Amino acid sequence: MQINISNAAIKWFQEEVGLKKGNKVRFYTQIYGSSPxxxxxxxGFTVDNEPVDMSVKTEIEGITFFIEGTDxxxxxxxxLHVDYNPQKDEVEYSYTISE
Incomplete structure (x- = not known):
């Protein structure tokens, strides 16, 4: 499994969430909503600098994006692919089968 973050999404995280080098973003499961x-x-995501079981991660511009083993x-x-949707002014997720 891999986490892919587009350049536009990185810029959104930096500008809208205020992330900088050394921050960690956890992607986690929410019990409501739907996905493909x-x-x-x-x-969902949260800024979480205390991972418990960082099973999958990627680091871009000094920011670590990760998923805990429980998720x-x-x-x-x-x-996981994370991109920025300019019409909605938010990040959006898409998924492709792992190779």
Missing amino acids: VQENFAL LWFFNGHD
């Missing part, structure tokens, strides 16, 4: 990989569950089930064999 899990019905009745959605993905890996959500992805069901898919990679």
Whole structure:
């Protein structure tokens, strides 16, 4: 499994969330919502500098984006892609089957 963050999404995280080098962003499962990989569950994020079980991570511009082991089930064999949607002015998630 991989986490892919677009340059536009990185810029959004830096400008809107105020992230800088050394910060950590955790992607986590929410019990409400929906996604293409899990019905009745959605993905959220939080700034979390104290990971417990950082199972998947990627670092871009000194910012670590990660998923805890307890949330890996959500992805069901898919990679996570995070991009910025300028019409909604927010990040959006898409998923592709892991190779």
